Amino acid sequence: MLTRIDHIGIACFDLDTTAEFYRATYGFEVFHTEVNEEQGVREAMLRINGTDDGGSSYIQLLEPVRPDSTVAKWLDKNGEGVHHIAFGTADVDAEAAAIGEKGVRVLYEEPRRGSMDSRITFLHPKDCHGVLTELVTSASPSATTDH
Amino acid sequence: MLTRIDHIGIACFDLDTTAEFYRATYGFEVFHTEVNEEQGVREAMLRINGTDDGGSSYIQLLEPVRPDSTVAKWLDKNGEGVHHIAFGTADVDAEAAAIGEKGVRVLYEEPRRGSMDSRITFLHPKDCHGVLTELVTSASPSATTDH
Secondary structure (H helix, E strand, O other): OEEEEEEEEEEOOOHHHHHHHHHHHHOOOEEEEEEEOOOOEEEEEEEEEEEOOOOEEEEEEEEEOOOOOHHHHHHHHHOOEEEEEEEEEOOHHHHHHHHHHOOOOEOOOOOEEOHHHOEEEEEOHHHOOOOOEEEEEOOOHHHHOOO | OEEEEEEEEEEOOOHHHHHHHHHHHHOOOEEEEEEEOOOOEEEEEEEEEEEOOOOEEEEEEEEEOOOOOHHHHHHHHHOOEEEEEEEEEOOHHHHHHHHHHOOOOEOOOOOEEOHHHOEEEEEOHHHOOOOOEEEEEOOOHHHHOOO
16 A cells, blocks of 8 residues: 655755755755665755654655766756655555556566665656656654654 | 645646556545636546645646646646646745745746645746746645545
8 A cells, every 4th residue: 555645756956956945945954865876866855744654755856976877867858857756655565566467567676775774666657657656665664754 | 834745746648547547556546626727727636645734645637628728738748747746835825925035936926726725826947946836725624634
């Protein structure tokens, strides 16, 4: 079961400038930052609200850290904007398997590491009406609220 | 104050087909549908989760009902995908005024009617790092959960 909008992933050219825009304009503070070497991105998570499944909803800002990363290529083509959306679930393995059986292409054979030690996978946007869609299981309930 | 991710607006060619994809793939049911003549769209709201400000987060599917609507033109250019994101607030008038004073272009002089009798305005995507951003005040707390 998918129980929340976990985050909206937004690709940007400069993470610090964009995070400052979100802080100054809306009051959203950076909750967490990290570099995901595998994905080739530096990320900032801005926590927007808590959700009734015990998790949170975030804006995730993504800056490429190398020109061959998928986000760098995406930015070259599209410019800044919404890159993907993510739904939270308690069991990303089971959800990915069930959705894959329905004929939607799941991009990773096994879930990989996402922000804040979550486990993530992606669904092919061409199978999802143009929306790159991520499934996320948080590391632990406290990981979404405590650091 | 902006207190939640209210919705993610997704433009699609066929509302019924896309809503059925979201139901069959993820289990998300249609919570509400309406036509917004002013915006030139037919909308379906899929409620994903409750939020800790007493509201909800939705996926909003948008199908143009006339070829000159902004969503029709957007689809011609981009194909299906994420069209905008929306933050919820108790006071869209005050938020729009405060954000406008920071130099972000607010697209409506006064908030207009959005889904489920909400009051909405939009911020210019070029002032928001490429993201068309909506601000929403729900009609009433119960309107986000009761019908």
